[in-house]
Amino acid sequence: MPSHHPLPFDPIDRAAKLWQDRIGPAATMAAVTNIMRVQQILQSSVDAALRPHGLTFARYEALVLLVFSRQGSLPMNVMGQRLQLHPTSVTNIVDRLQADHLVERNSHPTDRRTTLVTITEAGRQRQKVATVALTDIDFGLIGLDDTQTAQLTALLTRVRRAAGDFTDPS
Amino acid sequence: MPSHHPLPFDPIDRAAKLWQDRIGPAATMAAVTNIMRVQQILQSSVDAALRPHGLTFARYEALVLLVFSRQGSLPMNVMGQRLQLHPTSVTNIVDRLQADHLVERNSHPTDRRTTLVTITEAGRQRQKVATVALTDIDFGLIGLDDTQTAQLTALLTRVRRAAGDFTDPS
DNA sequence: GCTAACTGGTTGGACGTCCTACTATTGGGA
DNA sequence: TCCCAATAGTAGGACGTCCAACCAGTTAGC
Numbered sequence: 358m359p360s361h362h363p364l365p366f367d368p369i370d371r372a373a374k375l376w377q378d379r380i381g382p383a384a385t386m387a388a389v390t391n392i393m394r395v396q397q398i399l400q401s402s403v404d405a406a407l408r409p410h411g412l413t414f415a416r417y418e419a420l421v422l423l424v425f426s427r428q429g430s431l432p433m434n435v436m437g438q439r440l441q442l443h444p445t446s447v448t449n450i451v452d453r454l455q456a457d458h459l460v461e462r463n464s465h466p467t468d469r470r471t472t473l474v475t476i477t478e479a480g481r482q483r484q485k486v487a488t489v490a491l492t493d494i495d496f497g498l499i500g501l502d503d504t505q506t507a508q509l510t511a512l513l514t515r516v517r518r519a520a521g522d523f524t525d526p527s
Numbered sequence: 528m529p530s531h532h533p534l535p536f537d538p539i540d541r542a543a544k545l546w547q548d549r550i551g552p553a554a555t556m557a558a559v560t561n562i563m564r565v566q567q568i569l570q571s572s573v574d575a576a577l578r579p580h581g582l583t584f585a586r587y588e589a590l591v592l593l594v595f596s597r598q599g600s601l602p603m604n605v606m607g608q609r610l611q612l613h614p615t616s617v618t619n620i621v622d623r624l625q626a627d628h629l630v631e632r633n634s635h636p637t638d639r640r641t642t643l644v645t646i647t648e649a650g651r652q653r654q655k656v657a658t659v660a661l662t663d664i665d666f667g668l669i670g671l672d673d674t675q676t677a678q679l680t681a682l683l684t685r686v687r688r689a690a691g692d693f694t695d696p697s
Numbered sequence: 698g699c700t701a702a703c704t705g706g707t708t709g710g711a712c713g714t715c716c717t718a719c720t721a722t723t724g725g726g727a
Numbered sequence: 728t729c730c731c732a733a734t735a736g737t738a739g740g741a742c743g744t745c746c747a748a749c750c751a752g753t754t755a756g757c
Contacts, residue, residue: 397714400714401714401715404715432705433705433706434704434705434706444705444706445706445707447706448706448707448708465705468704468705470704470705470706471704471705471706472705472706
């Protein structure tokens with residue numbers, strides 16, 4: 358169970374209201390704090406579902422990426438690009454997955470700089486049961502029907518695009 | 528400048544597409560990862576704007592809360608409730624603000640368990656300039672017009688409500 | 698060929714978040 | 728009155744994220 362204390366009202370929204378008179382883009386502020394807060398809710402909800410399986414969302418995403426990769430292995434830098442993570446975060450995550458024997462580190466055949474991360478059979482199994490756990494809680498995203506979920510995705514994708522998150526491969 | 532590496536395509540969406548055939552609520556998964564990602568973008572954008580002023584978003588929010596409080600001081604547990612933070616997170620944040628002389632810790636007049644956090648004059652000044660820095664970047668939330676921003680807020684509010692985030696004081 | 702710039706990855710440190718466990722204080726009920 | 732549950736805050740640790748700095752290997756330019 359996530360440990361968000363219930364709120365009698367939204368303090369940040371209240372702050373935003375106060376700003377409206379003296380500063381400016383309160384609507385934007387409200388959206389920002391909503392995103393921050395919903396992310397926090399989802400994170401703790403998802404992590405709680407994964408904890409019994411010894412995973413976090415970050416490590417789970419890495420496992421998913423490897424499971425769906427053609428060879429079951431990827432260079433670390435590619436993992437960083439796909440998951441949008443700093444190289445040091447990849448190192449951190451792979452360290453922990455490796456300590457759990459869910460992935461292995463292999464050397465690249467031609468480029469001796471790169472490290473290939475390969476998922477193990479145990480890793481595949483773990484990803485499978487973790488996915489079941491996640492689908493059981495519907496990924497922690499509740500309160501929206503299919504149409505609204507699609508709307509939300511569309512809006513957020515727009516933001517990501519505006520932020521230059523995915524540069525189209527032109 | 529945030530350090531997200533540009534993406535040629537959305538890997539998680541791709542993974543979600545793969546799941547669609549074999550697992551199920553891929554749309555939900557896509558929305559979840561989008562929220563996670565947008566939060567990350569906003570966080571790093573906002574933190575980058577605050578870094579020159581020696582603040583993070585978490586500490587900034589705490590300052591705002593104190594500035595808008597009637598007495599300029601609040602008990603730590605109240606701060607935790609308003610900011611939706613774990614008690615230990617409040618301790619952490621107040622520690623750092625105090626080290627920067629932006630807040631002070633005072634003892635409560637009647638309840639010796641509670642600690643009153645009081646904003647200093649330096650804290651008020653810092654909050655002011657930090658707010659200017661933040662409004663200058665429009666909180667990093669771009670790519671949406673007013674209508675879309677309102678839509679986004681409405682959708683996220685629905686999620687928060689479903690998660691029991693604000694328990695209406697009925 | 699040789700040097701300089703670039704790329705892949707790691708280390709160490711800062712920060713925020715949470716959890717578990719603990720101390721101090723308060724307040725309600727036997 | 729006294730004891731015990733609830734509350735306020737902190738300490739220590741785990742985790743993920745980032746940055747700065749660094750080393751090893753690779754590639755391009757001269």
